[in-house]
Amino acid sequence: xxxxxxxxxxxxxxxxxxxxxxxxxxxxxxxxxxxxxxxxxxxxxxxxxxxxxxxxxxxxxxxxxxxxxxxxxxxxxxxxxxxxxxxxxxxxxxxxxxxxxxxxxxxxxxxxxxxxxxxxxxxxxxxxxxxxxxxxxxxxxxxxxxxxxxxxxxxxxxxxxxxxxxxxxxxxxxxxxxxxxxxxxxxxxxxxxxxxxxxxxxxxxxxxxxxxxxxxxxxxxxxxxxxxxxxxxxxxxxxxxxxxxxxxxxxxxxxxxxxxxxxxxxxxxxxxxxxxxxxxxxxxxxxxxxxxxxxxxxxxxxxxxxxxxxxxxxxxxx
Amino acid sequence: xxxxxxxxxxxxxxxxxxxxxxxxxxxxxxxxxxxxxxxxxxxxxxxxxxxxxxxxxxxxxxxxxxxxxxxxxxxxxxxxxxxxxxxxxxxxxxxxxxxxxxxxxxxxxxxxxxxxxxxxxxxxxxxxxxxxxxxxxxxxxxxxxxxxxxxxxxxxxxxxxxxxxxxxxxxxxxxxxxxxxxxxxxxxxxxxxxxxxxxxxxxxxxxxxxxxx
Ligand code: HEM
Numbered sequence: 001x002x003x004x005x006x007x008x009x010x011x012x013x014x015x016x017x018x019x020x021x022x023x024x025x026x027x028x029x030x031x032x033x034x035x036x037x038x039x040x041x042x043x044x045x046x047x048x049x050x051x052x053x054x055x056x057x058x059x060x061x062x063x064x065x066x067x068x069x070x071x072x073x074x075x076x077x078x079x080x081x082x083x084x085x086x087x088x089x090x091x092x093x094x095x096x097x098x099x100x101x102x103x104x105x106x107x108x109x110x111x112x113x114x115x116x117x118x119x120x121x122x123x124x125x126x127x128x129x130x131x132x133x134x135x136x137x138x139x140x141x142x143x144x145x146x147x148x149x150x151x152x153x154x155x156x157x158x159x160x161x162x163x164x165x166x167x168x169x170x171x172x173x174x175x176x177x178x179x180x181x182x183x184x185x186x187x188x189x190x191x192x193x194x195x196x197x198x199x200x201x202x203x204x205x206x207x208x209x210x211x212x213x214x215x216x217x218x219x220x221x222x223x224x225x226x227x228x229x230x231x232x233x234x235x236x237x238x239x240x241x242x243x244x245x246x247x248x249x250x251x252x253x254x255x256x257x258x259x260x261x262x263x264x265x266x267x268x269x270x271x272x273x274x275x276x277x278x279x280x281x282x283x284x285x286x287x288x289x290x291x292x293x294x295x296x297x298x299x300x301x302x303x304x305x306x307x308x309x310x311x312x313x314x315x316x317x318x
Numbered sequence: 319x320x321x322x323x324x325x326x327x328x329x330x331x332x333x334x335x336x337x338x339x340x341x342x343x344x345x346x347x348x349x350x351x352x353x354x355x356x357x358x359x360x361x362x363x364x365x366x367x368x369x370x371x372x373x374x375x376x377x378x379x380x381x382x383x384x385x386x387x388x389x390x391x392x393x394x395x396x397x398x399x400x401x402x403x404x405x406x407x408x409x410x411x412x413x414x415x416x417x418x419x420x421x422x423x424x425x426x427x428x429x430x431x432x433x434x435x436x437x438x439x440x441x442x443x444x445x446x447x448x449x450x451x452x453x454x455x456x457x458x459x460x461x462x463x464x465x466x467x468x469x470x471x472x473x474x475x476x477x478x479x480x481x482x483x484x485x486x487x488x489x490x491x492x493x494x495x496x497x498x499x500x501x502x503x504x505x506x507x508x509x510x511x512x513x514x515x516x517x518x519x520x521x522x523x524x525x526x527x528x529x530x531x
Contacts, residue, residue, distance in 0.1 A: 071352075072352040073352075075351065075352050076351065076352030076353055078484075078485075080485065084485035084486040084487075085485065085486055086351075086352070086353075087351060137484050139353055139356070185485070272428040272429070274430070275429065275430055275431050275481050275482065276428070276429040276430075276431060276432075276482065277424055277425045277427070277428030277429045278428075279421065279424045279425060279428060280421050280424070280425060282353065282355050282356065282414070284352050284353055285352075287354075288345075288354065288355070288413050289412075289413055289416055290416070291415060291416045291418045291421070292414070292415065292418070292421060294421070
């Protein structure tokens with residue numbers, strides 16, 4: 001089994017000019033937005049000035065994949081805090097306040113704390129990760145994320161040996177999120193969870209951007225999780241809290257419909273959803289008369305992650 | 319009078335093609351959004367369902383307005399339900415799956431929402447091909463029995479709709495409410511007729527009378 005990993009240079013050892021540059025571009029972008037009075041909407045969704053187009057490509061990035069047009073990715077969002085359809089979050093999400101933003105890290109760690117987003121981004125050099133993204137609804141995309149390893153961030157808080165699971169929580173901002181305001185569907189805020197080894201896996205990243213630019217709000221700005229071998233709903237958006245736990249957290253969809261959405265939610269063509277098949281998927285951006293794509297076990301990342309589930313019955317732990 | 323009715327009929331035939339033109343227009347101008355295939359399924363599926371509902375609305379409307387000329391419209395709308403459902407299925411097979419039969423087989427086998435769609439379609443298909451006056455004559459009494467299957471088709475289509483749902487409950491609930499009203503109307507009429515006939519038939523014969531509609 002080949003396990004691809006990136007050699008990580010501890011954050012403290014590098015003085016990469018790129019890091020400062022990235023940090024400065026982000027701050028500059030934010031400052032420019034405030035000064036010029038451009039609405040956050042344009043600042044956060046304008047893809048005309050890619051600020052991170054020069055970040056190095058991760059070795060985990062699948063360069064051979066054809067990237068889905070940004071237009072499709074930005075206009076087709078499952079973001080239930082805003083709307084239950086996929087078209088409205090784009091406009092509704094623009095009212096989300098993402099500046100300032102901090103992330104609280106706590107639970108079974110030596111050094112709990114609250115970190116400003118700028119500090120996190122300056123301490124963790126960004127890379128581009130081109131990943132497949134497979135939704136549980138049987139459609140998929142290929143997205144060039146800009147982010148960094150979640151494991152690296154967790155290490156800075158020094159997890160205790162008792163930390164077996166990671167719980168991530170989305171922002172609770174009912175005044176800008178209509179479905180949080182009227183208690184629509186799920187228990188808010190949105191919660192997701194990973195096993196610690198899944199969270200520490202080099203493929204698991206926190207993304208702050210995509211397509212070389214700041215993450216659009218409807219795609220999870222300012223910081224979201226991306227776990228490419230799991231169904232999209234695991235990749236929680238607008239993360240404000242990360243807790244390391246002894247016991248598995250109950251994720252939002254698992255709580256809502258436990259027989260439909262499991263804790264693991266690994267992409268698996270052989271385990272159908274109770275109401276529809278997971279055997280094939282519609283790749284967004286592919287035109288009419290293009291057959292669906294055959295779904296791959298672990299979304300094609302089996303080489304890197306299959307060992308995590310070696311002795312598990314994937315039908316039971318779906 | 320005849321002219322007027324014929325005009326109305328032609329107008330109806332033309333108007334019922336508008337949803338299709340609209341879809342064609344949106345395809346041509348790339349207006350279907352990020353997931354065009356799903357948008358197409360939804361558009362055609364919705365129109366198949368709407369025409370099925372309109373078909374079922376004819377009898378109540380006829381009862382209320384006492385306008386007898388509506389039977390042929392029931393046939394017309396039923397045929398449009400058949401038409402849009404056929405396009406819906408054809409798009410699934412030819413445009414979405416491009417006749418990849420192995421994948422289609424697995425998809426149908428593993429997707430319970432499609433089973434209900436299939437039940438609805440088999441019924442709508444059978445009713446569509448036996449909708450002519452000639453078939454009505456040919457089939458005699460069993461024609462009416464066969465065409466009562468439309469209620470099962472409506473139920474199956476409703477389940478198909480709910481079962482493929484990913485989030486938004488509001489729309490299918492609206493159609494569910496409509497079908498409850500349409501079928502509820504029939505139940506009320508049926509019940510009233512039964513009461514009436516029981517009142518008019520002498521006591522001894524009431525139990526042998528099973529002809530109720
Ligand atoms: C009379 C028969 C049928 C009716 C009235 C019907 C109606 C519908 C409706 C109303 C929807 C949902 C649209 C929405 O979400 O607004 C739908 C979705 C769909 N139907 Fe049907 N349907 C029928 C038969 C079938 C059959 C036989 C198949 C497959 C062979 C099929 C495949 C689909 C698919 C693939 C979807 C889209 C699911 C998705 O969103 O991913 N339908 N249909």
